[in-house]
Amino acid sequence: MTAQSPVRGRGLVRRGFQHRPGAMVWVSLVIVAAALVAAIIGPLLVPGATDQHLLTGITPPGPGHPLGTDQLGRDVLQLLVAGARTAVLGALVVALGSLVLGNMIGVPAGYFGGWRDGLAMRWADLMFSLPALLVAIVVTGVLGGGFVLAVLVLVVLFSPGDARLARAAVLDQRHRPYVEAARLLDLSASRIMSRHVWPNVMPVVTANAFLNFAFALVALASLSFLGLGVEPGSPDWGRTLADNRSQLLANPWAALAPAIAIVTTAVAVTIVGDWVHERLEARGRAR
Amino acid sequence: MTGQEWARFLARRVAAAIAVVLVLSFGIFALLYLAPGSVEQTLLGTKPASPETIGAIRAQYHLDEPFLVQYLRWLGAALHLDFGTSIRSGSQVGTEISARLPLTIVLVLYGSALAVAAGLPLGVWAAVRRGLAVDRLATGASIAAVSAPPFAVGLLLLFVFAIGLGWFPVYGTGETPAQTLWHLTLPAIALGLGGMGLIVRLTRAAMVGELDQDYIVFARARGLRGRTVVGYALRNSLVPVLTAAGLIVTSTLVGTVLVEVTFALPGLGSLLVDSVTFKDVPVVQAVALLLTVLIAIINLVVDVAYAVVDPRIALGREAS
Numbered sequence: 001m002t003a004q005s006p007v008r009g010r011g012l013v014r015r016g017f018q019h020r021p022g023a024m025v026w027v028s029l030v031i032v033a034a035a036l037v038a039a040i041i042g043p044l045l046v047p048g049a050t051d052q053h054l055l056t057g058i059t060p061p062g063p064g065h066p067l068g069t070d071q072l073g074r075d076v077l078q079l080l081v082a083g084a085r086t087a088v089l090g091a092l093v094v095a096l097g098s099l100v101l102g103n104m105i106g107v108p109a110g111y112f113g114g115w116r117d118g119l120a121m122r123w124a125d126l127m128f129s130l131p132a133l134l135v136a137i138v139v140t141g142v143l144g145g146g147f148v149l150a151v152l153v154l155v156v157l158f159s160p161g162d163a164r165l166a167r168a169a170v171l172d173q174r175h176r177p178y179v180e181a182a183r184l185l186d187l188s189a190s191r192i193m194s195r196h197v198w199p200n201v202m203p204v205v206t207a208n209a210f211l212n213f214a215f216a217l218v219a220l221a222s223l224s225f226l227g228l229g230v231e232p233g234s235p236d237w238g239r240t241l242a243d244n245r246s247q248l249l250a251n252p253w254a255a256l257a258p259a260i261a262i263v264t265t266a267v268a269v270t271i272v273g274d275w276v277h278e279r280l281e282a283r284g285r286a287r
Numbered sequence: 288m289t290g291q292e293w294a295r296f297l298a299r300r301v302a303a304a305i306a307v308v309l310v311l312s313f314g315i316f317a318l319l320y321l322a323p324g325s326v327e328q329t330l331l332g333t334k335p336a337s338p339e340t341i342g343a344i345r346a347q348y349h350l351d352e353p354f355l356v357q358y359l360r361w362l363g364a365a366l367h368l369d370f371g372t373s374i375r376s377g378s379q380v381g382t383e384i385s386a387r388l389p390l391t392i393v394l395v396l397y398g399s400a401l402a403v404a405a406g407l408p409l410g411v412w413a414a415v416r417r418g419l420a421v422d423r424l425a426t427g428a429s430i431a432a433v434s435a436p437p438f439a440v441g442l443l444l445l446f447v448f449a450i451g452l453g454w455f456p457v458y459g460t461g462e463t464p465a466q467t468l469w470h471l472t473l474p475a476i477a478l479g480l481g482g483m484g485l486i487v488r489l490t491r492a493a494m495v496g497e498l499d500q501d502y503i504v505f506a507r508a509r510g511l512r513g514r515t516v517v518g519y520a521l522r523n524s525l526v527p528v529l530t531a532a533g534l535i536v537t538s539t540l541v542g543t544v545l546v547e548v549t550f551a552l553p554g555l556g557s558l559l560v561d562s563v564t565f566k567d568v569p570v571v572q573a574v575a576l577l578l579t580v581l582i583a584i585i586n587l588v589v590d591v592a593y594a595v596v597d598p599r600i601a602l603g604r605e606a607s
Contacts, residue, residue: 129311129586130311130582131538131582133541134540137559138318138575139318141564141571142318142568142571221436221439222436222438225545226544226545226548226563228563228564238438241438248445255442259443263439263440266435266439267430267435271430274430
């Protein structure tokens with residue numbers, strides 16, 4: 001009951017998406033694609049985004065600077081394009097990293113059962129009893145901050161979800177005839193898990209990575225906003241927002257633009273993630 | 288369910304909650320040793336590190352004793368709400384926390400209340416008008432509300448309603464209680480949006496399921512008023528929503544950290560961020576432990592409330 005109700009509901013909510021990607025999904029796909037392109041080639045497009053022009057100072061939006069400049073004279077639009085890299089690629093690394101780590105823990109736990117399973121699941125329970133962002137704030141802060149550290153901490157914090165999911169999916173496969181057959185053939189456990197069981201578990205687990213991507217984007221932006229993610233002055237959305245928050249009256253666009261970028265990207269990624277999740281999970285169930 | 292079964296269920300849950308808090312408290316204490324640089328340096332902060340001050344710090348924090356003894360000393364003091372002195376301000380950590388706690392509690396309650404007050408009716412409305420424009424709008428809005436980070440939403444609210452329209456104050460917390468509530472309205476909206484989205488989603492999903500049930504069809508066929516019928520369905524839909532209550536309050540507690548920084552409010556969240564930035568480890572430990580205990584209590588209350596509503600949970604040993 002606990003777990004089923006929301007899942008059942010989500011199926012109903014999103015049944016429309018599954019068959020025809022509605023306008024909302026299309027718009028979201030375009031936004032996510034734009035953010036990805038900016039993340040990959042953005043810094044090449046705007047090589048001088050972080051150059052400071054202190055004499056220019058704050059300028060309102062106008063020709064030459066569509067969104068104006070911040071108090072360091074940096075073009076806000078260029079900062080946004082350059083900032084997509086840490087925001088989007090960092091979240092991608094978190095989603096993939098927690099997928100790998102979670103599966104390395106969850107698949108053997110489900111396959112072997114016993115003490116390995118008990119240990120892994122108690123660990124997951126413990127991690128679940130705490131909100132990830134709060135732990136990330138405390139740990140990255142006390143350890144000294146930095147982007148790599150923030151990404152690593154989030155990987156560790158996100159992995160229990162993947163581990164639980166992978167374990168449940170493997171439990172479902174463990175007693176199927178093809179696994180018994182592989183055992184009879186005397187294949188090694190690691191070979192059965194990686195070559196035979198995992199491909200059948202993959203759709204469900206990959207689907208979750210898309211949802212994790214959305215959560216990670218928001219979490220990383222939050223850490224950067226608090227000054228615990230990227231270095232000061234880096235062109236990151238959360239950081240740019242924090243740097244210009246105090247100038248909201250004098251120079252609103254320098255803070256509003258990154259805020260809008262974060263909100264639209266987060267919402268778009270969630271919608272696309274939900275849609276992909278729904279499709280992949282339906283495929284996983286059909287097996 | 289008999290009294291004895293209840294007692295056993297309660298004892299098990301309380302023991303589990305205490306175990307989680309103990310394990311995490313160990314991690315929280317270890318933060319002192321995880322911070323870069325030597326422990327003495329961390330505890331000295333910006334004070335000069337002479338042999339005398341280092342010696343005083345070592346004596347004050349019992350750094351010559353084994354790690355486990357230090358941990359037990361710290362935990363024992365924490366049980367008496369003694370968290371030592373702040374490195375940044377030099378004042379008692381407990382005093383600083385109690386000065387900032389009320390604002391955070393008011394903000395979290397205010398935000399959660401707004402989330403429930405807006406989320407429940409919207410979810411019911413969307414379910415009753417399933418598939419129509421209202422439903423699509425509410426569903427879309429709930430996705431946006433769940434995924435948008437509170438600090439970015441807060442900034443947009445601040446710009447539109449405080450700076451642009453001038454309806455709400457930009458900074459400060461007000462002096463009288465009524466003023467404070469007024470000052471905290473925008474932060475509470477930014478904070479409550481995520482929970483609201485979640486409640487809309489869950490209520491709508493549960494209501495859609497209930498409205499398809501035979502008893503609803505029968506009630507309608509008997510000619511009961513639409514409002515009465517929706518009332519029946521709502522009562523049965525609340526169980527899954529209640530399950531998510533813990534999640535909502537916890538996410539609000541996390542969100543308050545971001546919202547307090549966005550709106551420059553002197554609450555527990557901004558204290559945590561300031562202390563983390565300054566590496567004021569005693570304050571970070573105290574706030575982290577406090578939040579851990581709060582979250583454990585919330586989860587415990589939700590577990591018990593859920594068992595009260597649906598006794599099968601306690602009887603089934605979570606098997607169902």
